[in-house]
Amino acid sequence: MASIQADPHGAHPPAEDLSRPYHERYHAAHHFKSRDHEFDSVKMGVWLFLGTEILLFSGMFVAYAIFRMMHPEAFIAGSGKLSVGWGLLNTIVLLLSSYTVAAAVRHAQTNNQKWLRINVLLTFFAGLAFLLIKFVFEYWPKYSEGKLPGKFYSYPYSTSEYEPLWWAIYWGATSIHASHVIIGMGLFAWIWLRARKQHFGPGHYNAVEGVGLYWHIVDIVWIFLFPLLYLIH
């Protein structure tokens, strides 16, 4: 706990008023000068992590570029077998969830506990909706038809010899993205549980901000995946 901190003058810290919510009582970790200092450091750490995330996905995009330049016909044949409608719906779901996250951060800053919880919960369910759409209407039908990567491919009506390569890119890129959505949902469940205990408010909302930034990057990756996978012709 932050309350157990070395006091430079050797005296015991004053007894904490536990009636005040956690975010008001919150003290920065002892190696930070202040909560602001901690907030800025946490945020920069998150941004550095997001940098590695961008580089992770950039590998996927480079693979996409290479194979598309080598076999454009396979990508067009494969893309034609995706449904633009479900992709569009999932894009809208993710954009709405990006808004609810940004709103959640705002409500934490303004100490609007009720709407903070509602927005975090809405984001969680948007992630769930995204995954349900993905698995029920996209992954499962494609899996059962044999539209799978490489040697697992067994769909007999391909129009391009290199189509298994397209499915490798499709499954690779979307599953890495989907795993990020699953992790994000776990983080929002954690945020929601803490928000119920009034852990976040104007004085302390590092976790809301950090998880929110992560969620926005997941959204941005989808902003690129959607046109590159669904809208090729």
Place this chain on the structure above:
Amino acid sequence: MSHETNSHDGHAHGHVIVSLFTLRTILALLLFFTLLTVGAALAEQWIASTFSVVIPQWINVAVAISIATVKTVLVVMFFMQLKYDSPMNTLIFVFTVLTAAFFLGFTALDLGGRNTLERFKAQYAIPGGTGLGGDNIPITTQARNKAIAAGTYDPHHDHHDHHGAQSITNAGYLQPKPEKGSDGNFSRPVKGVTIPGLPGYIAPKDNHGHDDKSEKSEKSPAGH
């Protein structure tokens, strides 16, 4: 910390609080650009099929990527608040994106030069993968043969081609470019090993006498 007193509480520590109006405006813009990118893709296909013009593939890519970039800038500046944030975080973001751009750029340089082969280097060319499955039969053909053997193959199958635009594909895109002044033989890798003396060396076809059969008979390790 003992010096951190109540004076901070109740405020967002001087952090910028973005108004709900701004956030909703950004959301509306993002949704608009999403519909725009779908609309642009549909419009391109409509124009291509209605006026039977060939739209180069790079236009499709450029439009989609440009719109996605605008959306990303909106998300990063307002939802992720880089507009109001420490410049250090912007620097981290920009440099990461630049790094990713380097990856893509050098990949493009490499691939762009793949199909042109300098004449003086032609003799060293070693062909890459064949794209074939384990039995030297394309995976797609194997899948089709399996379905035919199982009796589940429908020769009149609807390909679910949502785009219906196979004919406008591939326009001017990575076609093999014969070197200027060459006979065009170097625009494609020659099958087999092309360095004389190595096992599996196949003498280049001279377009005059040899047919496929005589070429195959030369496939044994050549020690001459």
